[in-house]
Amino acid sequence: MGRKRKNAERTETSNEPPLKRRPSTTPLPDGVHHYQNIDEVPWDIQKYWHQGYSIFSKYDDGVWMTDGSWYEVTHESVANTIAQHMAEAAPAGKSIIFDVMCGVGGNTIAFALSGKWKRVYAIEKDAATLACAKHNAEIYGVADRITWFHGDCFEILGLDESKKANTVEALKAIAANYGVIFASPPWGGPGYREAEVFDLDTMQPYSFGYLYESLKKLTPNVVLYLPRTSDLRQIAKVVGEDKKTQIVHYCTKGSSRALCAYLGDWGSLKLGDL
Ligand SMILES: C[S@@+](CC[C@H](N)C(=O)[O-])C[C@H]1O[C@@H](n2cnc3c(N)ncnc32)[C@H](O)[C@@H]1O
DSSP states (O other), X not given: OOSBGGGSOOSSOOSSOOOOOOOTTSOOOTTOBOOOBGGGXXXXXXXXXTTGGGTOTTGGGTOOBOTTHHHHSOOHHHHHHHHHHHHHHOOTTOOEEEETTOTTSHHHHHHHHHSOOSEEEEEXXXXXXXXXXXXXXXXXXXXXXXXXXXXXXXXXXXXXXXXXOTTHHHHHHHHHHHEEEEEOOOOBSXXXXXXXXXXXXXXXXXXHHHHHHHHTTTOSOEEEEEOTTBOHHHHHHHHOTTSOEEEEXXXXXXXXXXXXXXXXXXOOOOOSOO
């Protein structure tokens, strides 16, 4: 990776010329960055900077990130593979996908690019992160396929009984009739990196059980993006051992980065090279 990213050679990219850069003189929203040089990058995220264009191949076109999103974002090749799997295995009649914790847009953009969904609904509670997702979707040319919501997904989707938002009833009906849900939650909690088997009950701020029990009230068809060492016995226990669940590991450079749990009525996934 070159010292200055804008001059570096791309490792994973299309042949299209870069879109016109945003003027660098325009101030970015608070908490949003487009680093162009490793010297600008805070030391604790420099190792992610070195992962280069695997995160966003169009980084040089002006991708926006928050500092926290460097280690949370789903890398582009993984996001595209998940999007392809979800498109192929989606239950009949489902045409809307909800990315309920959309971050800076890694998965949302891939869902929109897949061409499968009439609409992508993307929810994010952090304003700066959502600003990045919207901007990045423009860079990838898919902003017009996405409806954005700023706020807590459990409130917006009416899953927090104590707080009702205006959009709830309409969204609930859409989710129930036409929707599937993808969630890439934070993986905070004791020792997700160190644990040989990650205890999904300790995942913070939302345990696997809380996420699944909440989201399945909207639709049974939920895909959760979880740590690669997640305890599969816990998933089986929460979902019910008689129910079919497909677990897929998503790898880069031969190692698993994460797994997806396909919960509900997904068709059999056709795995292999995409
Ligand atoms: C692991 S990141 C998602 C990364 C995303 N898949 C991407 O590729 O950029 C999780 C995101 O969920 C957001 N989040 C956490 N709790 C939320 C909630 N209750 N409602 C909406 N967003 C939430 C966080 O702010 C964070 O941006």
